[in-house]
Amino acid sequence: MEYILEAKDIIFNYAGDVAALKGISVKIEKGKKTVFLGENGAGKSTLFLHFNGILKPNKGKILFKNQEVKYDKKSLTELRKCVGIVFQDPDTQLFSASVSQEVSFGPMNLGFPREKIEQYVNYALEAAGISDLQDKPTHFLSYGQKKRVTIASIIAMEPEVIIFDEPTNYLDPKHKIQIMDFLTELNKNGVTVILSTHDVDIAYAWADNIIVIKDGMLLKEGNPEEIFRDPEVLECANLTSPVILDIYNELTRNNYINKQSFIPRTKTELFELLNANVKTH
């Protein structure tokens, strides 16, 4: 297994405040989809800001590709080129009134020539599905459109890791699905995707690995089945069990279907399982 990002015993406190991270250690697998779960204030966002060097730990270290992160200007630029963060509130991320200028900011800072920047910007706008918005002012866009602009502005830097802080917040169901499909697509193209969410159904259906954080410490990490079949973890982190898993458990408990080696994670998978079992009866 290859780890692209690693936090080792990170202790961090905001000035004059109690510790936000209390010696947390996590490893992010390269090319995988990792989901962070945990209550508000558990330390997810703080940890994310450590991953691209915005925050410097009081104790402990961050490893990127097994190299310890250094905090001089050059190393930070290199790290931030490779690890991008899409913040929760698009309005605080967008500084420019023009969509194409906003997206060009990252690649400009990396000092690419103009043609290359235009290429990156066009690619990013297309990938985020907002090519038609490039001449629109950012303040006339809807929330979902702004979200896409922030995503495009990160993709334009072609990072290897993209961190999404609660990407599906405030989105309507249709756009939620679109964003999640888009993240899957990104991941298929080789980008390591990390996201935080409160939506257990999304986490269960989408994640390769789940990391549960509680009070600045690691509660448990593992694949979705391991996490969501552990009632103690769910109880402790104020999580609920995903609907699909509940239905599956109920069906097997009442012997409507036999226990499977493969547990369904999405609606489609559950329906397929049901259909297959109905035919065999």
Place this chain on the structure above:
Amino acid sequence: MIYIDKCAYTNRLTNIHPLEKLMFVALTMIICLTSSSIIIPVLIVLMMSFITIFKAGIPYKFYLKLMLIPLSFLFLGVISVTMNIIDNPDKALWSINMLGVHFGVTHQSIVYSAKLFLRSFGSVSCLYFLSLTTPLVDIISVLRKLKFPEIFLELVSLIYRLIFILVRIAGRIHTSQSSRLGYSTLKNQYRSLGHLISRLFILSYKKVNDLFVSLESRCYTGQLNVIEKQYKFSYRCISFIILIEASLIFLELLSRKII
């Protein structure tokens, strides 16, 4: 204000090179302000209104409303110019004696204030043309090409962006206060407004921090480097501008000889 901004992005002249529009406005304004005749500013007002309404496609009702806003200011300003302290009340068209001092209106002061009024109104119509047809982003990029100081341009662009965020947040706070009867009595109004303003201050501080973090995470170097949209110069527009300005100057020279 927000509707003006919307017009700037959606009007039919958005895709004209912003430098052409800026030059057009700047030259016309210079002619308007230096003109000594009454006809030139009137012509300019008519021409600018015509271009703004028919060429750029700005709804004429909205445009008229906008033009009415500066009228009240102009009238007040012009009245104080028309009324002067005069030595000889016999020459005045109308005068009043207050504490031994004569205030009055003369033929000269009326002509002078009419010119002043028309010149200012002409300039207003020029500036409206610019703000209704040219997005601020484009104006900034032209100013950047004209080598305006970078710090000034960044300030303008950040303020411009943040105004919209602040207006929206203020609107939300106001709604939430009103829905709890925050503006029901005069006393409540003062208190709620105070809360709203102090909350906005705190929020702007927080927003700035968040914005800074997001810039940092994209390798912020201390300069907001972005690519500028490429516009093509149009010979048609440039010749049009030259033609208009030349005829205005010609008329101006003509009027000076005649008057």
